[in-house]
Amino acid sequence: MKTALAQLSPMLRILHVFRVMSQVPELAAFYNANRLAVMMGTNASFLACACDRFEEHVKVQTEAWEARTYGYSVSNTLRGANTQLVKPCSSRLLLSKAAAKKKFDSTTTRAQDMVCELMLKKIDELLSSFYYLNWTPSTVLTQPDPSMWDLINYLKVTFAQLGQLPPAVQEAVHFASCSYLAKSLEQILSGSTVKKLNMEGIANFKRNLDVLLDFIESVPIAQLKDCFVPVSHLVDLFISGGVEAFLDPQQKDARGKYSHLSSDTVSAVLAKMKDGKSSSKAWGATFVSAPKKSIFGAKSSKK
Known part of the structure:
Protein backbone atom coordinates (compact mmCIF):
# COMPACT_ATOMS: atom_id res chain seq x y z
CA MET A 1 0.00 0.00 0.00
CA LYS A 2 2.87 2.35 0.79
CA THR A 3 4.27 1.76 -2.69
CA ALA A 4 0.94 2.60 -4.33
CA LEU A 5 0.59 5.78 -2.27
CA ALA A 6 4.14 6.79 -3.12
CA GLN A 7 3.33 6.48 -6.80
CA LEU A 8 0.11 8.47 -6.49
CA SER A 9 1.34 11.23 -4.20
CA PRO A 10 3.15 13.30 -6.89
CA MET A 11 -0.02 13.40 -8.97
CA LEU A 12 -2.09 14.34 -5.93
CA ARG A 13 0.32 17.18 -5.13
CA ILE A 14 0.01 18.46 -8.72
CA LEU A 15 -3.78 18.47 -8.47
CA HIS A 16 -3.53 20.35 -5.17
CA VAL A 17 -1.33 22.98 -6.82
CA PHE A 18 -3.85 23.29 -9.65
CA ARG A 19 -6.63 23.77 -7.11
CA VAL A 20 -4.72 26.55 -5.35
CA MET A 21 -3.87 28.22 -8.64
CA SER A 22 -7.51 28.18 -9.72
CA GLN A 23 -8.35 30.12 -6.54
CA VAL A 24 -5.50 32.64 -6.79
CA PRO A 25 -5.59 34.70 -10.02
CA GLU A 26 -2.10 36.08 -9.38
CA LEU A 27 -0.62 32.59 -9.57
CA ALA A 28 -2.74 31.47 -12.50
CA ALA A 29 -1.54 34.50 -14.45
CA PHE A 30 1.91 32.92 -14.71
CA TYR A 31 0.59 29.92 -16.62
CA ASN A 32 -1.01 29.50 -19.99
CA ALA A 33 -4.68 28.83 -19.36
CA ASN A 34 -5.05 26.27 -22.11
CA ARG A 35 -2.03 24.28 -21.01
CA LEU A 36 -3.23 24.32 -17.42
CA ALA A 37 -6.64 22.96 -18.39
CA VAL A 38 -5.07 20.27 -20.57
CA MET A 39 -2.75 19.15 -17.77
CA MET A 40 -5.59 19.06 -15.25
CA GLY A 41 -7.65 16.89 -17.57
CA THR A 42 -4.71 14.59 -18.28
CA ASN A 43 -3.79 14.14 -14.62
CA ALA A 44 -7.37 13.57 -13.51
CA SER A 45 -7.82 11.00 -16.26
CA PHE A 46 -4.65 9.23 -15.12
CA LEU A 47 -5.82 9.18 -11.51
CA ALA A 48 -9.25 7.86 -12.51
CA CYS A 49 -7.52 4.91 -14.19
CA ALA A 50 -5.18 4.56 -11.22
CA CYS A 51 -8.17 3.99 -8.93
CA ASP A 52 -8.64 0.52 -10.44
CA ARG A 53 -4.97 -0.37 -9.97
CA PHE A 54 -5.03 1.06 -6.46
CA GLU A 55 -8.11 -1.04 -5.64
CA GLU A 56 -6.36 -4.22 -6.76
CA HIS A 57 -3.31 -3.37 -4.69
CA VAL A 58 -5.41 -2.59 -1.60
CA LYS A 59 -7.40 -5.79 -2.10
CA VAL A 60 -4.25 -7.92 -2.05
CA GLN A 61 -2.88 -6.12 1.01
CA THR A 62 -6.24 -6.33 2.80
CA GLU A 63 -6.58 -10.07 2.22
CA ALA A 64 -3.05 -10.58 3.52
CA TRP A 65 -3.87 -8.54 6.63
CA GLU A 66 -7.11 -10.49 7.16
CA ALA A 67 -5.23 -13.75 6.93
CA ARG A 68 -2.78 -12.61 9.61
CA THR A 69 -5.41 -11.06 11.88
CA TYR A 70 -8.35 -13.46 11.63
CA GLY A 71 -6.54 -16.64 10.68
CA TYR A 72 -8.36 -16.59 7.36
CA SER A 73 -6.41 -18.55 4.81
CA VAL A 74 -6.89 -21.07 2.08
CA SER A 75 -5.21 -23.80 4.17
CA ASN A 76 -7.54 -23.21 7.14
CA THR A 77 -10.58 -23.30 4.92
CA LEU A 78 -9.51 -26.57 3.28
CA ARG A 79 -8.84 -28.20 6.68
CA GLY A 80 -12.32 -27.20 7.84
CA ALA A 81 -11.09 -25.33 10.90
CA ASN A 82 -13.55 -25.21 13.80
CA THR A 83 -12.87 -21.56 14.48
CA GLN A 84 -15.60 -19.41 12.97
CA LEU A 85 -14.01 -16.85 10.70
CA VAL A 86 -15.42 -13.37 10.42
CA LYS A 87 -14.23 -11.53 7.34
CA PRO A 88 -14.66 -7.73 7.50
CA CYS A 89 -17.07 -6.18 5.04
CA SER A 90 -15.27 -4.45 2.18
CA SER A 91 -18.27 -2.44 0.98
CA ARG A 92 -16.89 0.74 2.52
CA LEU A 93 -13.64 0.26 0.63
CA LEU A 94 -15.53 -0.27 -2.65
CA LEU A 95 -17.68 2.79 -2.05
CA SER A 96 -14.60 4.92 -1.35
CA LYS A 97 -12.95 3.71 -4.53
CA ALA A 98 -16.08 4.36 -6.59
CA ALA A 99 -16.45 7.85 -5.13
CA ALA A 100 -12.81 8.70 -5.83
CA LYS A 101 -13.00 7.41 -9.39
CA LYS A 102 -16.22 9.36 -9.99
CA LYS A 103 -14.60 12.51 -8.62
CA PHE A 104 -11.57 12.17 -10.88
CA ASP A 105 -13.77 11.43 -13.90
CA SER A 106 -15.81 14.54 -13.11
CA THR A 107 -12.64 16.62 -12.84
CA THR A 108 -11.46 15.24 -16.18
CA THR A 109 -14.71 16.21 -17.88
CA ARG A 110 -14.67 19.72 -16.40
CA ALA A 111 -11.06 20.27 -17.42
CA GLN A 112 -11.74 19.07 -20.95
CA ASP A 113 -14.77 21.34 -21.21
CA MET A 114 -12.60 24.18 -19.96
CA VAL A 115 -10.08 23.56 -22.75
CA CYS A 116 -12.82 23.92 -25.34
CA GLU A 117 -14.33 27.00 -23.69
CA LEU A 118 -10.96 28.74 -23.51
CA MET A 119 -10.27 27.96 -27.15
CA LEU A 120 -13.61 29.36 -28.33
CA LYS A 121 -13.11 32.48 -26.25
CA LYS A 122 -9.64 33.03 -27.72
CA ILE A 123 -10.91 32.40 -31.25
CA ASP A 124 -13.55 35.10 -30.72
CA GLU A 125 -10.86 37.46 -29.48
CA LEU A 126 -8.60 36.84 -32.47
CA LEU A 127 -11.43 37.05 -35.00
CA SER A 128 -12.59 40.39 -33.61
CA SER A 129 -9.70 42.06 -35.44
CA PHE A 130 -11.10 40.83 -38.77
CA TYR A 131 -14.05 43.18 -38.42
CA TYR A 132 -11.66 46.13 -38.61
Whole structure:
Protein backbone atom coordinates (compact mmCIF):
# COMPACT_ATOMS: atom_id res chain seq x y z
CA MET A 1 0.00 0.00 0.00
CA LYS A 2 2.87 2.35 0.79
CA THR A 3 4.27 1.76 -2.69
CA ALA A 4 0.94 2.60 -4.33
CA LEU A 5 0.59 5.78 -2.27
CA ALA A 6 4.14 6.79 -3.12
CA GLN A 7 3.33 6.48 -6.80
CA LEU A 8 0.11 8.47 -6.49
CA SER A 9 1.34 11.23 -4.20
CA PRO A 10 3.15 13.30 -6.89
CA MET A 11 -0.02 13.40 -8.97
CA LEU A 12 -2.09 14.34 -5.93
CA ARG A 13 0.32 17.18 -5.13
CA ILE A 14 0.01 18.46 -8.72
CA LEU A 15 -3.78 18.47 -8.47
CA HIS A 16 -3.53 20.35 -5.17
CA VAL A 17 -1.33 22.98 -6.82
CA PHE A 18 -3.85 23.29 -9.65
CA ARG A 19 -6.63 23.77 -7.11
CA VAL A 20 -4.72 26.55 -5.35
CA MET A 21 -3.87 28.22 -8.64
CA SER A 22 -7.51 28.18 -9.72
CA GLN A 23 -8.35 30.12 -6.54
CA VAL A 24 -5.50 32.64 -6.79
CA PRO A 25 -5.59 34.70 -10.02
CA GLU A 26 -2.10 36.08 -9.38
CA LEU A 27 -0.62 32.59 -9.57
CA ALA A 28 -2.74 31.47 -12.50
CA ALA A 29 -1.54 34.50 -14.45
CA PHE A 30 1.91 32.92 -14.71
CA TYR A 31 0.59 29.92 -16.62
CA ASN A 32 -1.01 29.50 -19.99
CA ALA A 33 -4.68 28.83 -19.36
CA ASN A 34 -5.05 26.27 -22.11
CA ARG A 35 -2.03 24.28 -21.01
CA LEU A 36 -3.23 24.32 -17.42
CA ALA A 37 -6.64 22.96 -18.39
CA VAL A 38 -5.07 20.27 -20.57
CA MET A 39 -2.75 19.15 -17.77
CA MET A 40 -5.59 19.06 -15.25
CA GLY A 41 -7.65 16.89 -17.57
CA THR A 42 -4.71 14.59 -18.28
CA ASN A 43 -3.79 14.14 -14.62
CA ALA A 44 -7.37 13.57 -13.51
CA SER A 45 -7.82 11.00 -16.26
CA PHE A 46 -4.65 9.23 -15.12
CA LEU A 47 -5.82 9.18 -11.51
CA ALA A 48 -9.25 7.86 -12.51
CA CYS A 49 -7.52 4.91 -14.19
CA ALA A 50 -5.18 4.56 -11.22
CA CYS A 51 -8.17 3.99 -8.93
CA ASP A 52 -8.64 0.52 -10.44
CA ARG A 53 -4.97 -0.37 -9.97
CA PHE A 54 -5.03 1.06 -6.46
CA GLU A 55 -8.11 -1.04 -5.64
CA GLU A 56 -6.36 -4.22 -6.76
CA HIS A 57 -3.31 -3.37 -4.69
CA VAL A 58 -5.41 -2.59 -1.60
CA LYS A 59 -7.40 -5.79 -2.10
CA VAL A 60 -4.25 -7.92 -2.05
CA GLN A 61 -2.88 -6.12 1.01
CA THR A 62 -6.24 -6.33 2.80
CA GLU A 63 -6.58 -10.07 2.22
CA ALA A 64 -3.05 -10.58 3.52
CA TRP A 65 -3.87 -8.54 6.63
CA GLU A 66 -7.11 -10.49 7.16
CA ALA A 67 -5.23 -13.75 6.93
CA ARG A 68 -2.78 -12.61 9.61
CA THR A 69 -5.41 -11.06 11.88
CA TYR A 70 -8.35 -13.46 11.63
CA GLY A 71 -6.54 -16.64 10.68
CA TYR A 72 -8.36 -16.59 7.36
CA SER A 73 -6.41 -18.55 4.81
CA VAL A 74 -6.89 -21.07 2.08
CA SER A 75 -5.21 -23.80 4.17
CA ASN A 76 -7.54 -23.21 7.14
CA THR A 77 -10.58 -23.30 4.92
CA LEU A 78 -9.51 -26.57 3.28
CA ARG A 79 -8.84 -28.20 6.68
CA GLY A 80 -12.32 -27.20 7.84
CA ALA A 81 -11.09 -25.33 10.90
CA ASN A 82 -13.55 -25.21 13.80
CA THR A 83 -12.87 -21.56 14.48
CA GLN A 84 -15.60 -19.41 12.97
CA LEU A 85 -14.01 -16.85 10.70
CA VAL A 86 -15.42 -13.37 10.42
CA LYS A 87 -14.23 -11.53 7.34
CA PRO A 88 -14.66 -7.73 7.50
CA CYS A 89 -17.07 -6.18 5.04
CA SER A 90 -15.27 -4.45 2.18
CA SER A 91 -18.27 -2.44 0.98
CA ARG A 92 -16.89 0.74 2.52
CA LEU A 93 -13.64 0.26 0.63
CA LEU A 94 -15.53 -0.27 -2.65
CA LEU A 95 -17.68 2.79 -2.05
CA SER A 96 -14.60 4.92 -1.35
CA LYS A 97 -12.95 3.71 -4.53
CA ALA A 98 -16.08 4.36 -6.59
CA ALA A 99 -16.45 7.85 -5.13
CA ALA A 100 -12.81 8.70 -5.83
CA LYS A 101 -13.00 7.41 -9.39
CA LYS A 102 -16.22 9.36 -9.99
CA LYS A 103 -14.60 12.51 -8.62
CA PHE A 104 -11.57 12.17 -10.88
CA ASP A 105 -13.77 11.43 -13.90
CA SER A 106 -15.81 14.54 -13.11
CA THR A 107 -12.64 16.62 -12.84
CA THR A 108 -11.46 15.24 -16.18
CA THR A 109 -14.71 16.21 -17.88
CA ARG A 110 -14.67 19.72 -16.40
CA ALA A 111 -11.06 20.27 -17.42
CA GLN A 112 -11.74 19.07 -20.95
CA ASP A 113 -14.77 21.34 -21.21
CA MET A 114 -12.60 24.18 -19.96
CA VAL A 115 -10.08 23.56 -22.75
CA CYS A 116 -12.82 23.92 -25.34
CA GLU A 117 -14.33 27.00 -23.69
CA LEU A 118 -10.96 28.74 -23.51
CA MET A 119 -10.27 27.96 -27.15
CA LEU A 120 -13.61 29.36 -28.33
CA LYS A 121 -13.11 32.48 -26.25
CA LYS A 122 -9.64 33.03 -27.72
CA ILE A 123 -10.91 32.40 -31.25
CA ASP A 124 -13.55 35.10 -30.72
CA GLU A 125 -10.86 37.46 -29.48
CA LEU A 126 -8.60 36.84 -32.47
CA LEU A 127 -11.43 37.05 -35.00
CA SER A 128 -12.59 40.39 -33.61
CA SER A 129 -9.70 42.06 -35.44
CA PHE A 130 -11.10 40.83 -38.77
CA TYR A 131 -14.05 43.18 -38.42
CA TYR A 132 -11.66 46.13 -38.61
CA LEU A 133 -10.15 45.09 -41.94
CA ASN A 134 -10.93 47.06 -45.08
CA TRP A 135 -13.73 45.05 -46.69
CA THR A 136 -14.05 47.36 -49.69
CA PRO A 137 -10.41 47.70 -50.82
CA SER A 138 -9.41 48.89 -54.27
CA THR A 139 -6.79 46.17 -54.74
CA VAL A 140 -6.32 42.53 -53.88
CA LEU A 141 -3.60 41.70 -51.35
CA THR A 142 -0.78 39.37 -52.32
CA GLN A 143 -0.31 38.03 -48.77
CA PRO A 144 -2.66 36.95 -45.97
CA ASP A 145 -3.44 39.49 -43.24
CA PRO A 146 -1.31 39.43 -40.06
CA SER A 147 -4.53 38.72 -38.14
CA MET A 148 -4.81 35.35 -39.87
CA TRP A 149 -1.22 34.47 -39.00
CA ASP A 150 -1.97 35.28 -35.35
CA LEU A 151 -4.95 32.93 -35.46
CA ILE A 152 -2.97 30.14 -37.13
CA ASN A 153 -0.09 30.46 -34.65
CA TYR A 154 -2.54 30.20 -31.75
CA LEU A 155 -4.15 27.09 -33.22
CA LYS A 156 -0.75 25.54 -33.90
CA VAL A 157 0.42 25.97 -30.30
CA THR A 158 -2.90 24.93 -28.76
CA PHE A 159 -3.36 21.85 -30.94
CA ALA A 160 0.16 20.75 -29.96
CA GLN A 161 -0.81 20.96 -26.28
CA LEU A 162 -3.83 18.72 -26.86
CA GLY A 163 -1.47 15.81 -27.51
CA GLN A 164 -1.50 15.06 -23.77
CA LEU A 165 -5.24 14.30 -23.78
CA PRO A 166 -6.82 10.94 -24.73
CA PRO A 167 -7.21 10.55 -28.53
CA ALA A 168 -11.01 10.70 -28.44
CA VAL A 169 -10.92 13.94 -26.46
CA GLN A 170 -8.29 15.44 -28.77
CA GLU A 171 -10.49 14.74 -31.76
CA ALA A 172 -13.58 16.18 -30.08
CA VAL A 173 -11.80 19.43 -29.17
CA HIS A 174 -10.33 19.75 -32.67
CA PHE A 175 -13.73 19.39 -34.33
CA ALA A 176 -15.53 21.62 -31.82
CA SER A 177 -13.02 24.46 -32.22
CA CYS A 178 -12.81 24.19 -36.02
CA SER A 179 -16.58 24.00 -36.45
CA TYR A 180 -16.94 27.11 -34.32
CA LEU A 181 -14.15 28.88 -36.20
CA ALA A 182 -15.67 28.04 -39.59
CA LYS A 183 -19.10 29.28 -38.54
CA SER A 184 -17.58 32.46 -37.13
CA LEU A 185 -15.72 33.13 -40.39
CA GLU A 186 -18.95 32.67 -42.33
CA GLN A 187 -20.65 35.07 -39.92
CA ILE A 188 -18.07 37.74 -40.73
CA LEU A 189 -19.29 37.75 -44.33
CA SER A 190 -23.01 37.24 -43.76
CA GLY A 191 -23.53 38.85 -40.34
CA SER A 192 -24.59 42.40 -39.62
CA THR A 193 -21.27 43.79 -38.33
CA VAL A 194 -19.59 44.16 -41.73
CA LYS A 195 -21.88 46.53 -43.66
CA LYS A 196 -20.29 46.58 -47.13
CA LEU A 197 -18.27 44.19 -49.25
CA ASN A 198 -16.75 44.18 -52.70
CA MET A 199 -15.05 41.50 -54.78
CA GLU A 200 -11.58 42.63 -53.71
CA GLY A 201 -12.67 42.15 -50.11
CA ILE A 202 -13.99 38.66 -50.91
CA ALA A 203 -10.72 37.86 -52.72
CA ASN A 204 -8.68 38.95 -49.69
CA PHE A 205 -10.91 36.83 -47.46
CA LYS A 206 -10.29 33.83 -49.70
CA ARG A 207 -6.54 34.32 -49.49
CA ASN A 208 -6.79 34.32 -45.69
CA LEU A 209 -9.07 31.28 -45.76
CA ASP A 210 -6.76 29.38 -48.11
CA VAL A 211 -3.75 29.73 -45.83
CA LEU A 212 -5.88 28.65 -42.86
CA LEU A 213 -7.04 25.56 -44.74
CA ASP A 214 -3.44 24.85 -45.67
CA PHE A 215 -2.65 24.67 -41.96
CA ILE A 216 -5.76 22.60 -41.15
CA GLU A 217 -4.72 20.13 -43.84
CA SER A 218 -1.44 19.59 -41.95
CA VAL A 219 -3.24 18.64 -38.71
CA PRO A 220 -3.32 14.82 -38.30
CA ILE A 221 -7.06 14.60 -37.64
CA ALA A 222 -9.11 12.89 -40.34
CA GLN A 223 -11.77 15.01 -42.09
CA LEU A 224 -11.05 18.09 -39.96
CA LYS A 225 -11.00 20.23 -43.09
CA ASP A 226 -14.64 19.30 -43.74
CA CYS A 227 -15.65 21.75 -41.01
CA PHE A 228 -14.82 24.56 -43.43
CA VAL A 229 -16.78 23.27 -46.43
CA PRO A 230 -19.73 25.71 -46.06
CA VAL A 231 -17.59 28.86 -45.74
CA SER A 232 -15.29 27.66 -48.53
CA HIS A 233 -18.26 27.09 -50.82
CA LEU A 234 -19.67 30.51 -49.95
CA VAL A 235 -16.47 32.23 -51.03
CA ASP A 236 -16.03 30.05 -54.11
CA LEU A 237 -19.59 30.81 -55.23
CA PHE A 238 -18.94 34.56 -55.30
CA ILE A 239 -15.52 34.18 -56.89
CA SER A 240 -17.01 31.99 -59.64
CA GLY A 241 -19.66 34.59 -60.46
CA GLY A 242 -22.46 32.03 -60.14
CA VAL A 243 -24.48 33.81 -57.44
CA GLU A 244 -27.42 34.78 -59.65
CA ALA A 245 -27.77 31.26 -61.00
CA PHE A 246 -27.60 29.87 -57.45
CA LEU A 247 -30.43 32.14 -56.30
CA ASP A 248 -32.58 31.51 -59.38
CA PRO A 249 -35.34 29.00 -58.42
CA GLN A 250 -35.52 27.92 -62.06
CA GLN A 251 -31.88 26.81 -62.05
CA LYS A 252 -31.79 24.23 -59.30
CA ASP A 253 -28.97 22.38 -61.04
CA ALA A 254 -26.79 25.46 -60.61
CA ARG A 255 -26.48 24.71 -56.89
CA GLY A 256 -24.39 21.63 -57.64
CA LYS A 257 -21.55 21.41 -55.11
CA TYR A 258 -22.95 24.40 -53.20
CA SER A 259 -25.64 22.29 -51.54
CA HIS A 260 -24.20 23.20 -48.13
CA LEU A 261 -25.22 26.84 -48.63
CA SER A 262 -28.55 28.41 -47.80
CA SER A 263 -30.18 31.04 -50.00
CA ASP A 264 -30.49 33.35 -46.98
CA THR A 265 -26.75 33.32 -46.34
CA VAL A 266 -25.89 33.97 -49.98
CA SER A 267 -28.50 36.74 -50.22
CA ALA A 268 -27.13 38.41 -47.07
CA VAL A 269 -23.63 38.59 -48.56
CA LEU A 270 -24.93 39.73 -51.93
CA ALA A 271 -26.88 42.59 -50.33
CA LYS A 272 -23.65 43.99 -48.90
CA MET A 273 -21.99 43.99 -52.30
CA LYS A 274 -24.56 46.16 -54.07
CA ASP A 275 -22.93 49.37 -52.86
CA GLY A 276 -19.35 48.12 -53.08
CA LYS A 277 -17.32 49.08 -56.14
CA SER A 278 -15.17 46.29 -57.49
CA SER A 279 -12.36 46.08 -59.98
CA SER A 280 -12.75 43.47 -62.70
CA LYS A 281 -9.31 42.15 -61.67
CA ALA A 282 -10.81 40.63 -58.55
CA TRP A 283 -12.71 38.09 -60.64
CA GLY A 284 -9.61 36.37 -61.94
CA ALA A 285 -8.46 33.13 -60.35
CA THR A 286 -4.88 34.47 -60.38
CA PHE A 287 -5.75 37.01 -57.71
CA VAL A 288 -7.55 34.73 -55.30
CA SER A 289 -5.82 31.38 -55.36
CA ALA A 290 -3.35 30.53 -52.62
CA PRO A 291 -0.04 28.86 -53.56
CA LYS A 292 -0.45 25.15 -54.21
CA LYS A 293 2.67 24.25 -52.25
CA SER A 294 1.90 23.78 -48.57
CA ILE A 295 3.82 26.07 -46.23
CA PHE A 296 3.04 23.90 -43.21
CA GLY A 297 4.61 20.67 -44.44
CA ALA A 298 3.06 17.32 -45.20
CA LYS A 299 0.36 15.96 -42.97
CA SER A 300 1.43 13.20 -40.63
CA SER A 301 -0.56 10.00 -40.31
CA LYS A 302 -4.20 10.60 -39.39
CA LYS A 303 -5.64 9.37 -36.15
